[in-house]
Structure formats: C-alpha cells, structure tokens
Amino acid sequence: MKSRDLANTLAIFKREFLSYFNSPVLYVIVVIYLLASMGFAFFFGRFLESDNASLTQSFFFWHPWIYIVLAPAVGMRMWSEEHRLGTIELLMTMPLSPWQAIIGKFVAAALVWAIGLALTFSIVITVCWLGDPDPGPMVTGYVASYLYALGCLAVTSAASAYTRSQVVCFIVSVALCILLTLIGYPGIVDTVVRTVPDSLESVVRFVSYLSFMDHFYEMSKGIFVIRDVLYFVSVIIVGLVVTDMGLRSKRA
C-alpha cells in the first residue's frame, strides 16, 4: 500500500508541476518576483550604500511583502481550477485519498517557489564579491524566506479549496496573508501595546506571536530557533488540514 500511496502523490505532483510550466502565469510571477526582490534590495534596502556585507536588512527584510501578493498568485489555481473545470470529480473518484492529492499539489507549488528563490543567487554572489559576509544569517535568511512563502502557499491552498473562482481565492488569500503579517509587525505591535491597558499586553503579545512576521524576523537576523521552524511547519499543516475540510465540505 505504501508504495502505491507514494506513486499517487508523485503522479499528482508531476502533473501539477508540469502544468505550472505550461502556463505563462508562472513565468510572469517569477520575473516579477526577481525584479521586486532585487529592486527592493537595491533601491529601498540601500544594499550598496549601506556598506554592510549582510542580506538581512537590505534583501530578506522585503520578502514578506512580496510573498503576500505573489504566493497567492502562484497557488490560487491549486484547487479552484479543479473546481472550475470539474476535474475534481475525476480526481476524487480515482483510487487515491484526498491527502495524496493535497500533498502532491502543495509540494509542486513549493518546488516552484524553491526555483524562484534559487534564482536570486546573484545577490549572494554580489555580496560575497564585495564583502566578507557571515554565511550563517544568509542561510537562515533563505530558510526563513522560504518558510514564509510556504506559509502563504498553505493559506492559499486552504482558500482555494473553498471556491471555484481564482480571483476570490487570490483576494481572500492576500487578505489573510496581510493579516497574518501585520498582527506581528513590530511597529504596529508596539503602538497597540502602548495604547491598550497593561492587563491586555499579554494578549497582544500572544496574538503577535501567532503571526508570520514574529517568527520570520528572528530567523532572518540569523537566530535559528527550532521553535520558529516548527511554527511554520504547523502553519502548513493547519493550512492543509483546512484544505482537506474544504474539499470534504464540497463533496458532502
């Protein structure tokens, strides 16, 4: 049984992955991603002027804002397209468990992002050429950045299970990603903490602890804490469980 489960997941993954490359959307998104991540690093992040051989402030700092928009753009077709075409009916009457399909599709989207992220290698070369960077924060920065993208993709996967419209899925996912980012944004959290009574501070801190930003921020500075990785892993698991619930509710 085990090998068959894996074979099903692989078949779904393969179809899904190839279909990304058959669609112009992917290329557009990857190009925008590269332009945005480099543009932010050089113009807003003052990568060259800051005279600092690190990528934390200039490069990784901007990634969450890019992912908020672009990860849903990659993931929005995941399940809504199946609903729209009616192929969900084919898929769910084939001998596989919904989980094999959910994981296969998620891994395909995740690999697409891995390729996008890998294509930013030029900035690593630049920083190594110009300075003598500490490799630690660079590695954790990339891991944090990738986990952030996967978190956004898991949110998108969940949203796409509930709707046949890619536009609705995109807007809902972007809104959720913005929410999950802003509730932990240091500036906003500090302001809220200053205005609420002291008794509520722990509540605000707890809510901010649930946000993507809180965990991304620490990691991108080079502090690799297993807790933060586990946080993103649980976000992914929750996203995929909600996806499963969405698919079930459509078939109820």
Place this chain on the structure above:
Amino acid sequence: MIQVQNLRKVFGSKVAVDDVSFTVEKGQVLGFLGPNGAGKSTSMRMVTGYFRPTAGSISIGGVNMLEEPELAKRSIGYLPENAPLYSDMTVASFLGFCAEMRGLNGAAKSKAIDRVLDLCFLHKVRNQSVDTLSKGYRHRTCFAQSIIHDPDVLILDEPTDGLDPNQKHEIRGMIKRMGQSKAIIFSTHILEEVEAACTRAIIIDRGKVIADGTPDQLKKLVPGCHTMDEVFRSITRSDLEK
C-alpha cells in the same frame, strides 16, 4: 457487481435522492432515465464515491464504497457529466496521468494509452492540447480515461450529450459491446438510446425510482402507451408544472 441499497441524499432541506436501490451484474447495461434534476447525477456521484450518501449502502464487486473507498474505486471507470479535462494537457499526457493514477506504469501504461486511443478513435489528436479539441473529441477523451484501466464497472453520466448523430451511434455501439463483459450504468435523456443499448432501465423522478424493468417491460407499463417516449411523459412530472 454493483449493489446499491436504500440510497438517500439530502442537500440542506432538499431531498435529492430518496431510497434508491438497484443491482447491476456483469453483462448488464442499466439505463438511468429521468427528467433534469431527478437525481440521476447525484446517484451516480454517490455510486462512484464522489458524494457521501446521507444513508444507504453501496457495494462494488463486494467492496463497501463507504468503508474502503480507495479499494472500491479501483474497479470503477467514471465519465462525469460534461466530460471534465485538464485543459493544459495534451490528450496523450492526460491519458498518461490517468493511467498512472490507476497504477499503470512503463510498458503497461503506454499499452493502455494505445488501446484506448484505438478504441475511441483519438489517434489523430493524440498530441493536441485538450484546450483546442472539439466537443466530440473532448467527450471521447474523457470516455477513454474511464476505460483506461479496463474496469469491471463503468458509470457514464450522459455519455452522448452534445455529440452528433454519428458519434452518438459510435458511443452506443461501444457501450453495447463493452456491456457484454462489464457492469455498466449510464444516464441519458434520449429514450431510443435505452432501447438500443440497455438490458434494463430505471426511471427516476424527484429522487425516487418509479419504474424498473427491461425496455420492453417499460413500454407496456402504462396502458394505451406504445413507445418509451409516451410512457416516460405519462409517469414523470415536468418541472414546468407546479
């Protein structure tokens, strides 16, 4: 092969299928008749394991669909209504994907693809994108998908809908030929199709089975009626009525 007992499906407050029971053995072709919205598609979606019934039991080749869905689904081939396809694939790659999902790989996979391309006359469009196919080809591609693993049970939801007379004739012939060795259920609005291809037919109206028998028996069901068409119209209610 197919045993369905007391099947019931409720959507909110609407009863879509109410206490439907039937069995289909190997070598039988069961026609599913009924007006639009009678519950034909809903019943088929439950038999194929897409919808979960509110009550009742489904057994495919002795395997309970509700308890072991993955095992039961292996012996079913299913053509959903409107023949859905992945629009970004070619015919051959789509069939390849379906073969892989059915556990066929390597030589077995390419043999299965060639077999269904032959059976459904799809060789000409083999490498064409699904997006650009005409309706007849789309239908046949989805039909090819349903027989790629040579299943014992075939469930076809309006297999001839939207086809031209030649294509209808071809599909009917195919159903009849395959009906000799498989258990087949197909739904249709076209009554002459039932006479041409079915060994038995069930008429469903508003979720309930209102007639069950061979096409000849059905024709004699209502005194004074001589054709399937007359019988159908006298025992089912049109949705134009209040």
